[in-house]
Amino acid sequence: MFKKLDPLLHSELRLAVMSVLLGLKDADFNYIKEQTRATAGNLSVQLDKLARAGYISVEKGFAGKRPKTTCRITPAGIQAFENYVESLKEYIKR
Amino acid sequence: MFKKLDPLLHSELRLAVMSVLLGLKDADFNYIKEQTRATAGNLSVQLDKLARAGYISVEKGFAGKRPKTTCRITPAGIQAFENYVESLKEYIKR
DNA sequence: ATAAATAAGTTTATAATATAAACCAAATTA
DNA sequence: TAATTTGGTTTATATTATAAACTTATTTAT
Numbered sequence: 001m002f003k004k005l006d007p008l009l010h011s012e013l014r015l016a017v018m019s020v021l022l023g024l025k026d027a028d029f030n031y032i033k034e035q036t037r038a039t040a041g042n043l044s045v046q047l048d049k050l051a052r053a054g055y056i057s058v059e060k061g062f063a064g065k066r067p068k069t070t071c072r073i074t075p076a077g078i079q080a081f082e083n084y085v086e087s088l089k090e091y092i093k094r
Numbered sequence: 095m096f097k098k099l100d101p102l103l104h105s106e107l108r109l110a111v112m113s114v115l116l117g118l119k120d121a122d123f124n125y126i127k128e129q130t131r132a133t134a135g136n137l138s139v140q141l142d143k144l145a146r147a148g149y150i151s152v153e154k155g156f157a158g159k160r161p162k163t164t165c166r167i168t169p170a171g172i173q174a175f176e177n178y179v180e181s182l183k184e185y186i187k188r
Numbered sequence: 189a190t191a192a193a194t195a196a197g198t199t200t201a202t203a204a205t206a207t208a209a210a211c212c213a214a215a216t217t218a
Numbered sequence: 219t220a221a222t223t224t225g226g227t228t229t230a231t232a233t234t235a236t237a238a239a240c241t242t243a244t245t246t247a248t
Contacts, residue, residue: 002110002130011206012104016096019185029225036096042207044227060226065215067225085186091113092179105235123196136236138198154197159244161196194245205234216223 003087006080008053013038014046018081021056021073029069047071055080097181100174102147107132108140112175115150115167123163141165149174 009015016036021027027035033043047069050056055077059070073081103109110130115121121129127137141163144150149171153164167175 002106002113005106007205010104010106012096012099013206015185019096019187022188033225039208040226041209041228044225045206048227067214069226088182088186091109092182093113094116101234107235127196133237134197135199135238138196139235142198161243163197190248192245192247195243197241199238199240201236201238203234203236205232207230207232209228209230211228212226214224216221218219218221 002090005087005091006084008049008055009080009084011046013042014050015084017043017046017050017071018055018073018077021071022078022081026070026072028071032071050077053077053080096184099181099185100178102143102149103174103178105140107136108144109178111137111140111144111165112149112167112171115165116172116175120164120166122157122165126165144171147171147174 051058145152
């Protein structure tokens with residue numbers, strides 16, 4: 001009946017990050033930080049978890065002389081997100 | 095943009111419990127346990143949290159000589175569940 | 189009658205999580 | 219050149235989720 005919810009996605013901040021990235025080609029650290037209103041530390045940790053899971057790719061480069069971290073959702077991430085939403089529906093359907 | 099998700103409901107087991115109770119007038123401990131496939135210990139803890147939050151009421155009685163715990167969702171619980179689902183939609187809408 | 193198994197939970201210990209605080213290095217501004 | 223800002227990372231702490239161990243009483247088997 002209740003399918004297990006992917007613990008990597010069943011997290012307020014990680015889910016918000018994925019939600020932001022789903023709509024976009026890519027997004028940099030600060031944009032995601034603003035959209036999700038997360039602290040930098042928390043965001044850093046959660047991006048890392050998503051990256052390790054292969055749900056997003058993270059590229060560290062520079063914008064002029066300043067560091068710039070760009071994130072992008074992967075096909076595996078999109079799939080995982082869709083599975084999560086599908087499972088979740090079981091829990092929230094009326 | 096992203097509304098805060100009620101931490102009491104953003105929990106796999108507690109959400110499943112609420113989901114089960116929403117459809118029913120009431121349900122006893124073991125029925126909920128079977129439906130959610132939770133361990134008794136975990137369920138006991140989570141029911142307690144939901145009860146403390148006022149989202150469910152828990153009545154301890156007897157069925158014959160054996161103890162029987164009956165749970166029921168409260169109006170506050172229904173409201174909280176609806177708010178949670180509403181907030182969640184922001185995160186999962188495509 | 190007594191021992192073993194079952195029922196219905198609760199309490200406690202542990203592992204995993206989420207989160208913010210503290211920190212760091214480089215660049216910019218005063 | 220000192221202070222501030224930018225763009226993060228690392229670390230410490232508090233909270234959670236979860237299962238294991240335990241309790242109390244009942245039922246079943248010997």
